[in-house]
Amino acid sequence: MRLRGTGAIAGIGETRVGVVPDQGSFDMYVEAILLALKDAGIGRSQVDILATANSRTEPFLYHSEHVAEYLGIQPNYCLTTQTGGGTTVGVVGWAVSLIEAGLAKVAVISAADNLLSGFAVGGAMQSMAEGASHPRFEVPFGATVPSLYAQLAQRHMHDFGTSREQLAAVAVAARKHAGMTEKAQKRDPLTVEDVLSARPIATPLHRHDCALISDGGAAIVIVSAEIARDLAKPPVFILGLGEGHRWEYISQTKDVTETAAKESGDLAFSMSGLKPHDMKMAILYDAFSILPILFLEDLGFCRKGEGGAFVEDGRIEVGGQLPINTHGGLLSYCHPGRSGAMFGVLEAVRQVRGEAAKRQVLDADAVVVHAEGGVASTNGTMVLSQEV
């Protein structure tokens, strides 16, 4: 397929993450973008494409245009999205398509927000719920973001016998990885028992089954493969891309235990020419502990219903068969909302480059990144590799 390998991630940058009360979202965008350009060794004036994910705390109607102007650049292409998650992969696909079409050579994609410090207590929860639940058909029944995902988990447990212990294994692995990552927001070790005994949020999800609320911003620079080969750092080629959408609101799908990660994964893997078993690690969007289990199944790492068993016995930890979210994920590294997926992309890039320090998965030549948004509504999958 034509898009395969035409773009490579050449630079990554991120701000401090977690509790960052002294820096607003806009400044985080500027910092992350400048750091990513520096990492790539590319000047501001070369940027043809700029995409941002606006901000809940400092929104601008034409956010990416304003960021471009602030940076003193005039990209031919600007895009401001209102969502992160799976949309992040969608935006990468758009940028790579422009590069493949010969219309652009350098893209910067960034997302940043202050979900933690930018809102009063409970404000972030309200803000996110306003997006994920239908104002007419779900809000009056007290839908919260966790309670929507919790219903997916509950059904998965009913259909396949998935246990709270298996959900906990996802949280324990994330925390273990965060423990190896200096910048991670939450690093103190978690046991399965800690996860089981934590206060319930929306059953079966308890406190540690739910992502953090954080501050933070990240950016990537994508360039054409030709430019990438001339840069100092090893390029991380985008071999496959795909998206998938089956529903927006969970009442509208027949089976809440299977997501459109199936479609996005099929597209991304078939474009790349690689298969799930070729992947040395995976970034699986972990807004809630049930999600990596669903995505392991829907992406084809195991059969539907076997995701619970897959995450047991250290299989998804560094040193295991398929380490996932080696930076700690949304569960333990940070989740500033729209930039959550971007931090996963950064970690995937580090792994492929061999820059993941204590968390390095040896020979991580090919990795997959899957992100979602809504309630497993918007799905995007990318396959990244050292080689084309």
Added chain:
Amino acid sequence: MKEEHTLEGLKTPTPPSAHEGQFLLQYCESCDRYQFYPRAICLECGGVDLTWRKALGRGTIYTFSVVHRAMPNASEYGLEPPYILSLVDLDEGVRVMSNIAVSDPEDVAIGDRVEMIDSDFGGQSGVPRFRLIAETSTASNRA
């Protein structure tokens, strides 16, 4: 053919106000099927031969969650945690989100039969809240 209708001024239908307090579901006369949430077109045939029919008010729990941490505005909707959020499969073949009113959240299970609580509708959704149908609930079966 019903699709030769004008799209000008398309409006998502809402239940007629004369039937306030009743649980009405949108129904496609051409396809002989119900749909939810209401739309301007039938999901199956794309047509506009849509009417409203009174729902039986009975269904089966497809999935649920006991919500312990509620939104700040929960009390505006008469909700106090812990409360049950659920996807209910109505006997008409559509799925709605609602609450299950129950004194002990432990009494709820996937597969339980529920019936609507008259005059307890969630906001402007047109969808009622539900209670367990006592004689078929797993709780009473366990008793």
